[in-house]
Amino acid sequence: MGTKFTIIDDGPRDQAGTAGFRATQVSAHIDGERVSIPAEEIESALGWHLRDEGLCRGEVCMPVRERSTLATANGIDLQNFARILDRPLAIDIAERAAVLGTDAGTRRGRLETLEAPDFELPDLQGRTHRLSNHRGKKVLLIAHASW
Numbered sequence: 001m002g003t004k005f006t007i008i009d010d011g012p013r014d015q016a017g018t019a020g021f022r023a024t025q026v027s028a029h030i031d032g033e034r035v036s037i038p039a040e041e042i043e044s045a046l047g048w049h050l051r052d053e054g055l056c057r058g059e060v061c062m063p064v065r066e067r068s069t070l071a072t073a074n075g076i077d078l079q080n081f082a083r084i085l086d087r088p089l090a091i092d093i094a095e096r097a098a099v100l101g102t103d104a105g106t107r108r109g110r111l112e113t114l115e116a117p118d119f120e121l122p123d124l125q126g127r128t129h130r131l132s133n134h135r136g137k138k139v140l141l142i143a144h145a146s147w
Contacts (some may be wrong), residue, residue: 002027004034006097007078009047009141028096029074035091035098042081046100051138055084 005028006060008021031140046057050071053061062084064070070080078098083087088101101138110117120130131139 002029002038002074003096004028005030005037006095007037008097008099009046010100028078030093030096031074033091033093035078035093036072036076037078037081038075039071044077047083048085055081084115 004025006023006025008023010021013060026041037045039050048055048057050064050067051061054063055070057062059136064084070077070084078091079089082100085100086104089098090101091098098109116131118130118132120128122128
């Protein structure tokens with residue numbers, strides 16, 4: 001049994017096409033900055049599994065050239081997993097968490113439309129606002145981070 005680790009990934013889209021984010025706890029083996037997740041937990045958390053054809057989810061398979069760098073004795077190497085899927089990855093070892101970003105094809109498609117992806121956030125009074133409710137209007141977004 002490994003260390004508990006949280007993987008944050010974009011989940012299924014709702015009826016409006018907005019992707020939600022889901023956090024899934026898995027066990028992990030951590031070696032310095034490298035994180036490996038057991039193959040069966042990658043499949044249950046993210047839907048991907050390693051087959052002879054490559055890394056597959058449903059009928060979609062991504063070829064894996066150097067299988068030994070992806071599948072190790074400790075499980076699936078998370079950095080190589082993200083690289084094969086062409087998804088950005090942010091790992092915080094101290095917090096035992098990782099976030100898988102959206103693949104390059106999806107990001108490229110969003111940039112081509114020049115339309116921001118929909119999301120919802122509460123305002124200071126707690127009222128929820130969706131970006132899609134303001135389509136066709138100019139919107140000023142102000143973001144702040146404490147780091």
